[in-house]
Amino acid sequence: MKLKHSEIRDWRIRQLGIQDYTCALCGDIIEPTEAVLDHDHKSGLLRQVLHRGCNSMLGKIENNTARSRMTPQRLKVFAQNLIEYITTSHTEVRHPTHKTKEERAMMKKAMGRGRGRGKKPPKR
Numbered sequence: 001m002k003l004k005h006s007e008i009r010d011w012r013i014r015q016l017g018i019q020d021y022t023c024a025l026c027g028d029i030i031e032p033t034e035a036v037l038d039h040d041h042k043s044g045l046l047r048q049v050l051h052r053g054c055n056s057m058l059g060k061i062e063n064n065t066a067r068s069r070m071t072p073q074r075l076k077v078f079a080q081n082l083i084e085y086i087t088t089s090h091t092e093v094r095h096p097t098h099k100t101k102e103e104r105a106m107m108k109k110a111m112g113r114g115r116g117r118g119k120k121p122p123k124r
Contacts, residue, residue, distance in 0.1 A: 002044075008037055011046070012035060012036075012037040012049055013032070013035075015046075015048060015049050016030060016032070016035055019049055023049070023051045023054050024038075024047070024048035024049065024050055025050055025051075025054040025058065026051060026054050028051070030049065030050075030051055034051050034052050035049050035050075035051070035052075036049065036050055036051070036052050036055045037049055038055050038058065041059075041063075061075070
């Protein structure tokens, strides 16, 4: 069976009710305006309803699995380790391109000196 484009909205709303109005990935409540119907891009088969942001993140992961050599097993381990990894401070050494809040403020102030405060740069 293949849905018609005009049937997507009703199917999404019905599926959202089956899911108790929660995102199939993050588990949070989905407002109808944030609900999107997810599907497998290889097969076209519908999956479930997700938050717009969760669907976007899923797309980034799925669209880059081949390039990053992300096998299903590797993705499983990656996902299990992700939260601890991004919430743990590993060292006290900063990356050379990172700017602290103070450095950004100094750069902004320095940029403002050359053309006067509040004035737009001249059009070219």
